[in-house]
């Protein structure tokens with residue numbers, strides 16, 4: 001069974017309640033239930049933290065034996081050299097995802113500190129961005 005780790009960063013624990021016009025009104029727990037049902041042959045682990053260091057620890061922990069990491073680093077996407085370095089430090093490929101189309105939003109969201117360290121980037125497809133990232137590993 002292939003193993004995938006989803007890592008969600010700051011404020012993504014509030015999905016379903018947070019700015020529903022941007023991020024939708026479905027909670028991540030609810031979404032992951034449908035994702036797991038659609039991919040019964042994949043083990044899909046989920047981790048969320050509002051703390052940068054905990055996101056880094058999770059990348060280290062899963063970055064050598066999982067088949068893929070799907071990372072939505074939230075706002076740390078735009079600021080974190082440490083996350084960039086963590087992604088480079090591991091062997092598991094990491095796909096960067098965003099629910100919203102960051103390029104159609106404020107200018108400070110246009111630059112990602114982590115894209116260059118990732119295998120690819122998927123943004124703007126709502127929660128479906130996670131499914132597309134999973135597909136990319138197939």
Ligand code: DQA
Nearest residue numbers: 011072074075098099100109
């Ligand atoms: C986000 C986009 C980021 O700019 C923002 O800070 C988030 C969510 C997204 O999924 O669209 O927290 O990563």
